[in-house]
Amino acid sequence: MSEQSAGQSGERAAEQTGEQTGERASVPGAVRTGRLDLVPLSVAHAGEMAEVLADPALHAFIGGAPLSPPELRARYERLAAGSPDPAVTWLNWVVRLRSEDRLTGTVQATLTDGGRVAEVAWVVGTAWQGRGIAREAAGGLAGLLAARGVRTVVAHVHPGHAASAAVARAAGLAPTDRVEDGEVRWELRVA
Numbered sequence: 001m002s003e004q005s006a007g008q009s010g011e012r013a014a015e016q017t018g019e020q021t022g023e024r025a026s027v028p029g030a031v032r033t034g035r036l037d038l039v040p041l042s043v044a045h046a047g048e049m050a051e052v053l054a055d056p057a058l059h060a061f062i063g064g065a066p067l068s069p070p071e072l073r074a075r076y077e078r079l080a081a082g083s084p085d086p087a088v089t090w091l092n093w094v095v096r097l098r099s100e101d102r103l104t105g106t107v108q109a110t111l112t113d114g115g116r117v118a119e120v121a122w123v124v125g126t127a128w129q130g131r132g133i134a135r136e137a138a139g140g141l142a143g144l145l146a147a148r149g150v151r152t153v154v155a156h157v158h159p160g161h162a163a164s165a166a167v168a169r170a171a172g173l174a175p176t177d178r179v180e181d182g183e184v185r186w187e188l189r190v191a
Contacts, residue, residue: 028091028148033140036133038093038107043080045094046073048103052125061158088112095137097128104128107141109153116151122167129163138171146190153190156183 031038039045050069059065067075083090089111097104105124111117120141124134142153155173157164165175165186173186 028144031093031140031144033136035098036136036140037096037098038137038140038144039096041076041079041092041094041106041108043073043076045103046076049076049094049106052103052105052127053123055126057126058123061161061164083110087114089115091118093137093141095124095133097133104133105137107137109141109145111150115149117154118145118150118152119154119156120145120171121155122164134163134167135170138167142171142173142188151190153188155186156180157186158183 029040047069050067050072053072054066056066079090079092091109091111093107094103095105095107096102105122105128107120107122109118109120112119120138122134122138122141124137145153153171153173155164155168155171157168157175159179159182165184168175168186171188173188176185176187178185
């Protein structure tokens with residue numbers, strides 16, 4: 001497996017809340033990279049994304065099982081509603097491969113500490129892995145976050161997941177000595 005989720009806690013990152021205080025950041029729009037459009041997630045994406053994320057192998061490092069279209073629709077409704085904690089902002093995009101006009105995965109960021117810290121995650125469907133899509137999407141996300149004033153970008157990667165480690169490294173993150181819930185904490189400090 002390659003280029004799937006950043007890790008167990010990464011899959012939940014967009015639904016977690018933090019303890020820091022600060023103002024809710026404005027939600028950015030679409031992001032364009034060389035081959036991809038990162039499109040703000042909407043409930044309307046649930047049907048296509050249920051197919052993209054249907055492979056049980058995607059859950060080898062994060063646990064759980066693929067969600068059915070109604071379950072994914074309910075999850076996307078929660079995400080679209082935003083964090084119930086005003087100090088936390090959830091940012092979620094679907095990844096569209098322009099050459100195929102097809103959704104291929106997601107990227108997400110949870111902003112805390114007044115928008116200065118972002119916990120990120122990515123997942124690319126099995127059929128599109130090995131094509132650099134996760135690297136490009138995660139790099140685009142890291143660039144957007146830095147431009148928005150984020151000072152620390154964090155990802156959690158299972159130590160056995162070499163593909164996600166490669167994605168994190170390509171996005172500018174480096175592993176730390178910290179292990180949280182069995183995953184290595186990776187960080188990018190923005191100057």
